[in-house]
Amino acid sequence: MSLDTIKNATETPDAAQPWKELGLKEDEYARIREILGRRPTGAELAMYSVMWSEHCSYKSSKVHLKQFGDKAPENTAMLVGIGENAGVVDVGQGYAVTFKVESHNHPSYIEPYQGAATGVGGIVRDILAMGARPVAVVDPLRFGAADHPDTKRVLPGVVAGIGGYGNCLGLPNIGGEVVFDACYQGNPLVNAGCIGVMKHEDIHLAKASGPGNKVVLYGARTGGDGIGGVSVLASETFDDSKPTKRPAVQVGDPFQEKLLIECTLEIFKEKLVAGIQDLGGAGLSCATSELASAGSGGMRVELDTVPLRDATLSPEEILMSESQERMCAIVEPQHVDRFMEICEKWDVIATVIGEVTDGERLEIFWHGEQIVDVPPGTVAHEGPVYHRPYARPEWQDALQADDAGKLPRPATSEELRAQVLALVSSPNQASKSWVTDQYDRFVQGNTVLAQPEDAGMVRIDEETGLGVAMATDGNGRFAKLDPYTGAQLALAEAYRNVAATGAKPLAISDCLNFGSPEDPGVMWQFAEATRGLADGCLELGTPVTGGNVSLYNQTGDIAIHPTPVVAVLGVIDDVNRRTPMAFSEAGQLLYLLGDTAEEFGGSAWSEVVHQHLGGMPPKVDLAREKLLGEILISASRDGMVDAAHDLSDGGVIQALTESCLRGGNGARVVVPEGLDAFTFLFSESAGRAIVAVPRSEELRFTDMCGARGLPATRIGVVDGEEIEVQGEFTIPLAELRTAHEATIPALLA
Incomplete structure (x- = not known):
């Protein structure tokens, strides 16, 4: 098959293209042709398809997410907000803390171990890309009915993946949740959060500026695992058949990631980068387009210089691959040699794959032939925006009228005692030590509180005792009854958990897990929950610094309960007073x-x-x-x-x-x-x-x-x-x- 170059795309406007198979709608494909003034090449189509996916572009949710900015409280500690890899807050004494929660739901159902492990790896790199040393992780989890046979497949694999990856990185797992409900049977929720610490002056942003600066790809080689990955998996519902699409799930190597972390932190220490981006969802498509879009010029990339694990990969596959443990840095020419020396010291592969230009285009070449010529902003930030129809479900009134207060109550003290024992031994209220004992909660020696405490807490300064706490909470049952109130209850509970340890709540990240946005009832749940969270954060003075939306958590017509998970970060002056x-x-x-x-x-x-x-x-x-x-x-x-x-x-x-x-x-x-x-x-x-x-x-x-x-x-x-x-x-x-x-x-x- 001949290479689909810009010249070929211009000369063959009517060539059939697999836009539908790549998850694009007909009008979206038409819009791409309009932007380019021609049909896209195969490589361009691949880039637009992953970057315009629901997971990457937030096309169904961004009209509602605007509230987090419109209603943001004033005079907060926020240093970096929504739009970067992770939010950053000022915690005093010159320290900044970056934190975020992301989802890896669909991959974790298909391949529980690797889906969960790479969820941890991805969120850790988000934190690293901000310039911070990752210091702790958390894991809010939701599974199907506790006694369902498939829960025995999914839960142990997810827990082993989180523990295996996080433990190998040497990061304490200090908090999270384990919730069982039949609504998550075909759609477990595997949310992962990470906290990182740095000084104010060490904050890094994802942008590519300075014509002549080099684009350096470093970390693991690019492989055939995770082609399309989470960007595709998380943008559609499952059918009723058994899990499929295993090759789309990324495969993690925590030892490679540990080397990448230490290598990157040394590079930061020597101030060798002008911009940096991790490679997560959408892989190189995301890193190149977002860096170029956020910068002041364009970018030229020689794709055939990308180190590969599989030499048979096509240009489209290289651009779509979500292979793990990779970063992309913008490096001034005089710093390239030192950058390479540090990478070699840590046994991290590093390759100059391109440079920043003074133009306005992202240009990608394959063995000298141009295969991509796009305005980077149209790929990274100008995807479709949907005003999805939403309506209160017809069943909502009947559900709310079915008052739990009318349920029979215990008639005797013996019955009351029996119900107490039934409650504390139920799967959701029972001890989760079987899970948390598989995590190292105290590695690094700075953990002062961890599960099952109300919030996890880590010390970030040994001399003063300065520390931060984090709690994650979300109650899908409350949100099913009333999404607006349910979101505020999740916020209030996480806020209360942090305060209970003695830490002052500062800011939040969120992971908004919902069913299909094409269902007006689900979109109503999402709109109400988002409105509730924005209103609640304004009243509590806790800004939303960033987060994640996970839609299409649905099997057939069965959606999960609306599950907004809220992570609240707090600061404590002295952890000895926790x-x-x-x-x-x-x-x-x-x-x-x-x-x-x-x-x-x-x-x-x-x-x-x-x-x-x-x-x-x-x-x-x-x-x-x-x-x-x-x-x-x-x-x-x-x-x-x-x-x-x-x-x-x-x-x-x-x-x-x-x-x-x-x-x-x-x-x-x-x-x-x-x-x-x-x-x-x-x-x-x-x-x-x-x-x-x-x-x-x-x-x-x-x-x-x-x-x-x-x-x-x-x-x-x-x-x-x-x-x-x-x-x-x-x-x-x-x-x-x-x-x-x-x-x-x-x-x-």
């Missing part, structure tokens, strides 16, 4: 902060006991969340609390169980006046936390809460080796521990 969740000492006084109401819509109790989803989710009061956060942070800083645990899934009894088991101490609690035992134990009202207060600090703590107007109710004391709800039941910790810890290993045996 607040853990464990009740560590007998005699500590237990206080319930916030108001408890009869709120059971989407609750763990309604799911576990009645397999029910209906009604309205808990109400959101962001002013109360902000006040609660301020109290928790002040109490941590001033030594007024020994432990804190936010209240969310499973309510008070779940939090008591986790804090008692974590500390090895029991608790005696009383039902507060005005509440019945059932509501006290199982309600999932937001804006609440339980704290353990030393007796010596009780007056100071309650005075602070009273002065600030935060309800603080003393509910008991840390004592004994059991949880006793006075007048109702007693459960020994040994019995609780068995119930809480045996579930996941038994399911996966």
Whole structure:
């Protein structure tokens, strides 16, 4: 087959092209022809197809994502925002922290180990490309029903992939979630986040400026794995057949990535790059077009100089390959030799594949023949923008009217006790140590909090104790009932989790996981969730620094619950003053902060006991969340609390169980006046936390809460080796521990 050059494309305008097979719509193909004034070459078609995919171009979501900029809070710590590889915030003392959450959902269903592993690798390179040293990862995960046979295929593979890649990189895994629900059966959610640290002056951006500067591709050789990769996989729904398209899943090599990280950090230290971009989704198509588009000129690339693992790859395949562990740097000519020396020292392959030009075009050549001549912005940033139709689903009203408050409640203390044990041993509330024990949570020696704590926390300065915390949260059941409120509840819970450790929430990243945007009901869910998140961030003062949209999480007509996952990053001046969740000492006084109401819509109790989803989710009061956060942070800083645990899934009894088991101490609690035992134990009202207060600090703590107007109710004391709800039941910790810890290993045996 002869090479499809610019000359050939101009002379054969009617040649058939596989635009449909590459995922383009007819009008999109017509638009490409209009931009170029001719038909595209095969290489150009490949570039546009991956860059205009849903995963890369956000063509169905960007009209809604604009709100994150339009409603951005003022006077924040944000240094770099949406549009770069990752957002960056100022955390003080000259330090900047970059963080982001991305999805690798579809690849992880097809090939769980490599899909999850390369998800970690990709997000780490995003952080590295900003100029930062990656210091920790997190992994919010969603799987199908816990007892479904395919969950035994997907979950162990995903966990092994995350652990295998992250552990080999020497990055602690400090947080995340594991959630089971039948709606994720054919579409597990594998979201991965990373945190990186640098000084302000070390921030790097993805741009190619300076005519004559060299384009250097370095890292692994380009292979045939991941052709189209996530850019194609994540832009369509699965059918009902078994997983297919395995060759589209990238294959990771964490040892190569570790070399790439250290090599890049040394290159940064010597200030050898003028711009840099990692190669993730859309591979070289993305790196070259985005660098050129963000710069001040054009770019010329000699594609045949790209180092290959497979010599049979066509130019189109090289441009579409999403092979892992690769970076693209813009280097001034006088720095090229030193750049190459550092790469050779770290055994990293580096090749000059082109240079920045003073033109306005991205030009790519193959053995001297020009195969690409495009305005780079049209590839990178000017893809189609869809105003997808959206409408509230017809079933939404009936779902919300199916009030969980009408479900039968336990009639006796024995029944109440049995339901407590059922809840804490249910897959979603049970201990996830089977998962987290496969991750190294303490490598590097800077982890001060990790799972199952409310938020992960790492120290970033040994002398001062400066640290950062991160929590990820998202409740698809709440969002199914009301997407606007559900998104705000995810934000509020992550915010509360960070504050519970004593860290001040600064900013968020998000991963918005939804079904097909071609379904008006799904687009309504997306529009409402995005609006809720933007409004919530404005009120809390936490800007959205960046994130990811994952659509087409749908098998046939069955979409996942709308699942906006929110990652909140916080800062703490001294990690030695952090607040853990464990009740560590007998005699500590237990206080319930916030108001408890009869709120059971989407609750763990309604799911576990009645397999029910209906009604309205808990109400959101962001002013109360902000006040609660301020109290928790002040109490941590001033030594007024020994432990804190936010209240969310499973309510008070779940939090008591986790804090008692974590500390090895029991608790005696009383039902507060005005509440019945059932509501006290199982309600999932937001804006609440339980704290353990030393007796010596009780007056100071309650005075602070009273002065600030935060309800603080003393509910008991840390004592004994059991949880006793006075007048109702007693459960020994040994019995609780068995119930809480045996579930996941038994399911996966």
